Amino acid sequence: MTATHLGMPAFPAAAREAVRDDVLRANLRRATHTIRDKRARAVTELADWDRLRAAGKAVKDHTLRHLDHYLLRLEAAVTAAGGTVHWAADATEANRIVTELVRATGEREVVKVKSMATQEIGLNEALEAAGIAAYETDLAELIVQLGHDRPSHILVPAIHRNRAEIRDVFRTEMGRWGRPAPDGLGDDPRELAEAARLHLREKFLRAKVAVSGANFMVAETGTMVVFESEGNGRMCLTLPETLISVVGIEKVVPTFRDLEIFLQTLPRSSTAERMNPYTTMWTGLGPSKGADGDGPAAFHLVLLDNGRTDTLADEVGRQALRCIRCSACLNVCPVYERAGGHAYGSVYPGPIGAILSPQLRGTGSGIDASLPYASTLCGACYEVCPVAIDIPEVLLHLRERVAQGGPVTREGIRVRIRPARGHTAERAAMRAARLLLERPGALRAGERLLSRARRLRPRRLPGPGSAWTDSRELPRPPREPFRDWWARERGGRA
Amino acid sequence: MRAALFVTCVNDALYPRTGVAVVRLLERLGVAVDFPAAQSCCGQPQYNTGYRYESEPLLRRTAEALAGHPYVVAPSGSCVAMIREHYPRIGARAAAEGRGTELADLAAGLVPRVYELTEFLVDVLGVTDVGAHFPHTVTYHPSCHGLRALGLGDRPRRLLAAVRGLDLIELPGAEECCGFGGTFAVKNPDVSAAMGADKIRAARATGAEVLCGADNSCLAHLDGTLRRAGAPLRTLHLAEILASTDTTATATEGKHPR
Numbered sequence: 001m002t003a004t005h006l007g008m009p010a011f012p013a014a015a016r017e018a019v020r021d022d023v024l025r026a027n028l029r030r031a032t033h034t035i036r037d038k039r040a041r042a043v044t045e046l047a048d049w050d051r052l053r054a055a056g057k058a059v060k061d062h063t064l065r066h067l068d069h070y071l072l073r074l075e076a077a078v079t080a081a082g083g084t085v086h087w088a089a090d091a092t093e094a095n096r097i098v099t100e101l102v103r104a105t106g107e108r109e110v111v112k113v114k115s116m117a118t119q120e121i122g123l124n125e126a127l128e129a130a131g132i133a134a135y136e137t138d139l140a141e142l143i144v145q146l147g148h149d150r151p152s153h154i155l156v157p158a159i160h161r162n163r164a165e166i167r168d169v170f171r172t173e174m175g176r177w178g179r180p181a182p183d184g185l186g187d188d189p190r191e192l193a194e195a196a197r198l199h200l201r202e203k204f205l206r207a208k209v210a211v212s213g214a215n216f217m218v219a220e221t222g223t224m225v226v227f228e229s230e231g232n233g234r235m236c237l238t239l240p241e242t243l244i245s246v247v248g249i250e251k252v253v254p255t256f257r258d259l260e261i262f263l264q265t266l267p268r269s270s271t272a273e274r275m276n277p278y279t280t281m282w283t284g285l286g287p288s289k290g291a292d293g294d295g296p297a298a299f300h301l302v303l304l305d306n307g308r309t310d311t312l313a314d315e316v317g318r319q320a321l322r323c324i325r326c327s328a329c330l331n332v333c334p335v336y337e338r339a340g341g342h343a344y345g346s347v348y349p350g351p352i353g354a355i356l357s358p359q360l361r362g363t364g365s366g367i368d369a370s371l372p373y374a375s376t377l378c379g380a381c382y383e384v385c386p387v388a389i390d391i392p393e394v395l396l397h398l399r400e401r402v403a404q405g406g407p408v409t410r411e412g413i414r415v416r417i418r419p420a421r422g423h424t425a426e427r428a429a430m431r432a433a434r435l436l437l438e439r440p441g442a443l444r445a446g447e448r449l450l451s452r453a454r455r456l457r458p459r460r461l462p463g464p465g466s467a468w469t470d471s472r473e474l475p476r477p478p479r480e481p482f483r484d485w486w487a488r489e490r491g492g493r494a
Numbered sequence: 495m496r497a498a499l500f501v502t503c504v505n506d507a508l509y510p511r512t513g514v515a516v517v518r519l520l521e522r523l524g525v526a527v528d529f530p531a532a533q534s535c536c537g538q539p540q541y542n543t544g545y546r547y548e549s550e551p552l553l554r555r556t557a558e559a560l561a562g563h564p565y566v567v568a569p570s571g572s573c574v575a576m577i578r579e580h581y582p583r584i585g586a587r588a589a590a591e592g593r594g595t596e597l598a599d600l601a602a603g604l605v606p607r608v609y610e611l612t613e614f615l616v617d618v619l620g621v622t623d624v625g626a627h628f629p630h631t632v633t634y635h636p637s638c639h640g641l642r643a644l645g646l647g648d649r650p651r652r653l654l655a656a657v658r659g660l661d662l663i664e665l666p667g668a669e670e671c672c673g674f675g676g677t678f679a680v681k682n683p684d685v686s687a688a689m690g691a692d693k694i695r696a697a698r699a700t701g702a703e704v705l706c707g708a709d710n711s712c713l714a715h716l717d718g719t720l721r722r723a724g725a726p727l728r729t730l731h732l733a734e735i736l737a738s739t740d741t742t743a744t745a746t747e748g749k750h751p752r
């Protein structure tokens with residue numbers, strides 16, 4: 001995905017740094033626990049939550065099964081409404097399309113609505129390389145951008161920062177990008193929000209071009225839908241003359257009515273709100289071009305594949321494409337809470353990142369091969385997911401791919417990949433354990449050996465075992481295994 | 495009634511007292527217990543680490559060893575979840591790979607007969623008061639597989655609440671994972687240790703004497719963390735509490751620390 005994540009250390013090493021960062025752990029713990037408790041309450045308010053969840057899953061599955069059909073339909077509807085549709089197979093192509101579209105307007109800067117897809121392809125960096133400045137307008141994205149930082153959460157990209165850190169970033173950085181922070185800026189949330197509002201206002205009023213993503217695209221009408229909380233997105237979606245939306249192909253839904261489900265499940269799952277404060281919808285071009293749509297003067301839709309059709313070809317893994325990016329799974333994940341979002345080395349962190357990134361990018365790199373193991377399989381993510389993605393199931397499926405290799409689709413071609421490097425010793429150990437466990441005679445002998453050697457039990461183990469003994473004592477082997485007790489006490493009856 | 499005990503490999507090798515407790519408990523409740531000696535491991539370590547092919551022979555062994563028993567009881571939620579959730583998946587994948595339906599058939603034959611201990615007590619035997627006596631303060635950690643994969647609900651708590659002399663204290667954040675996660679504990683040791691430390695902090699804050707669980711793998715991780723920290727709290731498998739009576743209560747105390 002983005003260049004900024006290349007060369008990431010594998011998850012365990014990246015997580016080690018995060019676990020040792022007490023400020024980060026405290027920030028994350030506070031934020032995730034608050035939102036998860038609120039989410040739980042917001043969800044219990046709906047008596048038909050389980051049915052909404054099943055309906056959301058069904059709509060997404062249906063659309064994914066007939067994705068080619070709905071995308072063509074969408075293209076026809078957007079075109080009929082005066083918009084232009086572009087197809088991008090990968091990040092490079094999408095970045096090239098957007099850069100050319102911006103260049104054609106003659107502008108050197110764009111305002112951005114918070115969007116995962118543009119982060120996924122590294123659009124800001126690509127625009128910068130072409131001499132175009134991209135300004136993030138979502139408050140949390142602004143904090144990340146000003147702080148030369150990377151987002152660490154899908155919905156709250158600056159979740160790893162506390163208020164004092166944000167104040168410092170605003171004080172030192174805002175002036176370099178536009179209107180500086182007011183003198184004596186404090187760390188009160190209202191003060192911070194006001195500073196951001198003033199800083200951004202200038203940009204909204206000046207910008208001629210905006211770049212966005214979309215939460216949903218309606219195939220039947222060609223309508224684009226953005227859910228947000230702040231209203232900054234709406235400013236970008238309505239003020240500039242040209243709007244370029246980069247959207248993953250999995251975001252299409254068949255009809256307007258389908259939105260009804262997600263209008264209920266998405267806000268409750270993400271911000272624990274009953275309804276998101278701003279829902280902006282636009283279809284094709286607006287009245288300034290004499291069209292009867294309600295969009296801007298010029299509208300371009302860039303449909304992004306970037307590994308999605310390959311993911312769709314995998315019968316277990318494809319359910320990850322149901323994701324509506326609500327971030328509920330991040331907020332309940334005990335691993336995310338300790339490791340932080342950056343350890344995942346992707347714009348998609350947490351449980352969904354652990355299954356999405358290795359599918360979109362492949363399992364070739366160290367970080368991608370380690371992500372399916374970045375979970376205890378506790379199942380909390382599956383429990384909260386509003387579209388019922390069985391994340392643990394996909395994790396196991398991807399672990400298998402990493403450990404054993406197997407069939408995958410890459411750029412539309414079915415290939416068999418080999419096991420990831422570095423698993424030789426583990427494979428041998430798994431095999432040895434299986435051979436032992438398959439032969440009760442050998443197992444019994446092994447258990448007795450363990451019992452006899454109980455006095456020799458070391459406090460620290462060498463090699464991979466040291467990972468256990470660094471922080472925990474080993475279990476004490478018993479005097480005799482259970483099967484020996486059974487043979488002695490109840491043997492006559494077996 | 496007769497039931498076969500699937501003791502699980504971890505309990506067989508490291509926690510035989512849990513197996514002994516299940517045998518004594520079930521016998522006390524009038525159940526004749528069999529121990530099919532050909533059993534070994536359900537294959538969970540292999541499967542959960544990504545070695546599906548290595549788990550297949552263990553599926554076969556487990557299903558064959560436990561064949562013919564109308565009730566199979568295991569004192570481990572994660573092993574029961576392995577059988578119930580993943581055996582059918584392993585069978586289906588093998589069939590999809592053109593290797594026949596043998597594994598799928600074995601899985602289908604085994605799954606409906608396997609019970610986690612508290613399910614067997616509450617659902618099959620219909621008891622919540624098992625006649626136990628354990629005069630201690632206890633806090634209960636519901637392991638993730640029991641809680642979410644099996645949906646054990648309040649069965650363990652109801653069983654504990656009926657134990658004479660036992661004072662059950664709620665564990666704050668009980669539903670949060672302890673950080674064991676099988677090979678996760680060695681693949682991601684830092685996160686695992688941080689999670690374990692948070693769990694024992696919550697458990698110690700309850701002031702209970704005993705941290706009870708129904709999965710010895712999680713307890714091994716928590717017990718190891720507690721002992722490294724030198725904390726006075728001790729861990730105990732639910733079966734051992736349910737097996738204790740007036741006569742055994744003093745014997746279980748302190749004499750055989752885990």
Ligand code: SF4
Pocket residue numbers: 269322323324325326327328329330352381384385386387388389
């Ligand atoms: S996987 Fe599910 S819970 Fe996680 S972000 Fe996507 S929709 Fe939300």
